[in-house]
Amino acid sequence: MTQTRFAGTQGYIATDDLTMAVNASITLSRPLLIKGEPGTGKTQLAEEIAKSLGAPLYEWHIKSTSKAQQGLYEYDAVSRLRDSQLGDPKVKDIGNYILRGKLWEAFASDVRPVLLIDEIDKADIEFPNDLLRELDRMEFYVYETRELVKARHRPIILITSNNEKELPDAFLRRCFFHFIRFPDPETMQRIVEVHYPGLKKELLAEALAAFFKVREMPGLKKKPSTSELLDWIKLLVAEDIPPEALRSDDPKKAIPPLYGALLKNEQDVHLFEQLIFMSRRAR
Helix, strand or coil: CCCCCCCCECCECCCHHHHHHHHHHHHHCCCEEEECCCCCCHHHHHHHHHHHHCCCEEEEECCCCCCHHHHHEEECHHHHHHHHHCCCHHHHCHHHHEEECHHHHHHCCCCCCEEEEECHHHCCCHHHHCCHHHHHHCEEEECCCCEEEECCCCCEEEEEECCCCCCCHHHHCCCEEEECCCCCHHHHHHHHHHHCCCCCHHHHHHHHHHHHHHHCCCCCCCCCCHHHHHHHHHHHHHCCCCHHHHHCCCHHHCCCCCHHHCCCCHHHHHHHHHHHHHHHHCC
16 A cells, blocks of 8 residues: 655654655645755655655756756757658657656656655746646646646655745745754764664764864854765764864864865865864963
8 A cells, every 4th residue: 555644764864843744745735845955855855755655756956057848848859850851750740859857757657756846946036937837737738749748646746945046926835835954963863873873972972063063163154064974974984083083182183084074165174273273272
């Protein structure tokens, strides 16, 4: 029997409010709009929902140049012109040159699918508005073939945003909204333990303390994310860095070892060095 409710998975730590938001959007048959800073697991959530429900996943990753039409279909007029010049008989059927987009693929699924529209805020402001009819009616018209495409099953739609720009009100009204807050230390510990079940407790404790110390620095240009913490811990284990190295009082070792996994620009590195130096002078 196919599951109809999301209950989390072994590989993804979902908070109670996130689980409730996913199930609310499924119940309402409305897209779930997930916002949050990069690296908080928004994209992975779609994969885990599909895995939990045993549903196929269709992923539409948005770029700055993406247009809503591309999610429906594209007409390859160039290939048809080339084939007509070569005398290819398939040019008689224009359907051979209709390329299905991710929305069409999801609409054609034999079972209820999960559709991810990832980082919708990367596209221009008109992009969400251009999808309103399709999201409302679960259908669209293919003008070249005079075909009305209807969804066999209404997809479970997850839309992610990094909050880079505001989305139109008309689009927001059609969504169920949830903001993924950055994990607290306790939740982060559970996340790390899922990815590295055999990690030594002392190293985990010191790594988390150092990580949140970096994140809490005032004036930081780019705060390290969950995914960057996981990368950093992987490097600490691979390089056999001892826990005590993460709490060194040596001014020359103020920056965490392998800091390149956490701090991604020179301004943040200099800022961290200055704050450490000032705090030690104040002792």
